[in-house]
Amino acid sequence: MDKFNCVAPCLFGLEKLVADELKDMGAENVLAENGRVLFSGGAEIIARANIRSRFAERVQILVGTFEARSFAELFDNVKALDWERYIGADDAFPVKGSSINSALYSIPDCQSIVKKAIVERLKGKYKIDWFDELGAERKISFFILKDKVQLLIDTSGEGLHKRGYRADSGDAPLKETLAAAMVKLSRIYNDSTLYDPFCGSGTILIEGALMARNVAPGMFRSFASEKFAFIPAEVWRSERAAARDMIDNTVPFKAVGSDNDPEMVKLAMSNAKKAGVSDCINVTLADVADFSIPTDRGVTVTNPPYGERMLDIETARNLYRTMGKVFKRRHGLKYTVISPDEEFERLFGTVADKRRKLYNGSIRCQLYFYYK
Numbered sequence: 001m002d003k004f005n006c007v008a009p010c011l012f013g014l015e016k017l018v019a020d021e022l023k024d025m026g027a028e029n030v031l032a033e034n035g036r037v038l039f040s041g042g043a044e045i046i047a048r049a050n051i052r053s054r055f056a057e058r059v060q061i062l063v064g065t066f067e068a069r070s071f072a073e074l075f076d077n078v079k080a081l082d083w084e085r086y087i088g089a090d091d092a093f094p095v096k097g098s099s100i101n102s103a104l105y106s107i108p109d110c111q112s113i114v115k116k117a118i119v120e121r122l123k124g125k126y127k128i129d130w131f132d133e134l135g136a137e138r139k140i141s142f143f144i145l146k147d148k149v150q151l152l153i154d155t156s157g158e159g160l161h162k163r164g165y166r167a168d169s170g171d172a173p174l175k176e177t178l179a180a181a182m183v184k185l186s187r188i189y190n191d192s193t194l195y196d197p198f199c200g201s202g203t204i205l206i207e208g209a210l211m212a213r214n215v216a217p218g219m220f221r222s223f224a225s226e227k228f229a230f231i232p233a234e235v236w237r238s239e240r241a242a243a244r245d246m247i248d249n250t251v252p253f254k255a256v257g258s259d260n261d262p263e264m265v266k267l268a269m270s271n272a273k274k275a276g277v278s279d280c281i282n283v284t285l286a287d288v289a290d291f292s293i294p295t296d297r298g299v300t301v302t303n304p305p306y307g308e309r310m311l312d313i314e315t316a317r318n319l320y321r322t323m324g325k326v327f328k329r330r331h332g333l334k335y336t337v338i339s340p341d342e343e344f345e346r347l348f349g350t351v352a353d354k355r356r357k358l359y360n361g362s363i364r365c366q367l368y369f370y371y372k
């Protein structure tokens with residue numbers, strides 16, 4: 001079977017999680033880099049990675065890599081790539097890109113040269129002079145770093161964090177990919193009870209439920225490459241069927257959420273319903289000051305308000321103090337908190353057992369783990 005070289009960009013800090021899930025899916029030559037993971041595989045791996053990845057932002061095909069310091073070099077190298085393998089005579093192929101620390105720095109010029117070179121290549125292959133580009137879209141991007149050029153074709157369409165269950169979101173929702181990573185790193189099992197006392201639109205609870213029940217996050221949505229001729233419809237059908245067969249709705253996993261905003265309580269439950277997991281999620285209206293875990297086992301994963309975005313810093317900091325009082329430390333109770341505040345541990349009152357740096361969008365955060 002034909003093999004493709006691919007790239008899965010991801011949030012900084014999630015590279016290893018993406019690499020591990022791709023290996024589990026059967027991807028080959030998996031290599032984690034800064035903010036992305038390289039891998040290769042057949043058409044079925046592209047479909048599988050789109051449907052099943054919980055942590056990657058998208059899946060792209062790496063058409064080629066080369067060095068270029070002049071427009072002529074850029075043109076010749078782009079034209080030499082086998083574009084006809086990916087783009088049919090009727091397909092649309094818009095080009096975008098970026099350049100960092102490179103001789104070729106003018107994005108509009110690079111964009112038009114890449115486009116011209118692809119057109120010239122396809123003219124020769126299809127023996128036509130004009131491309132109407134009325135067919136399915138292949139989004140091409142170039143990425144130039146220190147004169148090394150990469151040419152990519154997007155296979156996902158909307159970013160993979162858009163699972164399809166969260167049409168509505170709260171004020172400062174967490175990206176689904178980041179919520180899934182927090183749950184994974186907190187070692188949640190399919191018989192755990194997951195708590196989130198600042199649940200907002202319910203992202204952490206829903207991602208936890210999907211993971212515990214082994215529901216592929218891409219089950220509810222479509223992908224740009226479903227229209228690509230080189231990934232046959234049969235591949236998509238069998239990958240979706242395999243993902244459906246993996247679901248186990250009988251696991252005893254439960255998620256318990258609360259928020260002090262009644263609108264958020266409604267929103268979280270309506271999102272859980274859209275994701276098909278409302279039967280294992282319960283969300284109530286409550287202030288974090290009243291938070292308690294009634295049993296001797298439970299994993300709390302939470303994203304309290306950030307001073308800069310929602311409340312003033314002092315209000316957010318008071319919430320960290322309250323959390324320090326109500327997050328009781330007992331054997332069997334674990335807590336994971338994401339915060340950009342360097343003072344978090346002091347305000348919470350205990351030094352974390354482990355920390356991990358992550359980015360929530362452009363905000364540099366830490367995950368604080370308490371599990372001992």
Ligand SMILES: C[S@@+](CC[C@H](N)C(=O)[O-])C[C@H]1O[C@@H](n2cnc3c(N)ncnc32)[C@H](O)[C@@H]1O
Pocket residue numbers: 170172173174175197198199200201202203204258259260261264286287288289303304305306319
């Ligand atoms: C950063 S948001 C959480 C976003 C959530 N992770 C999501 O993906 O939608 C923080 C949430 O804390 C809630 N909140 C603020 N103060 C609270 C308090 N004292 N007790 C409980 N919830 C509170 C807000 O209503 C908001 O929904």
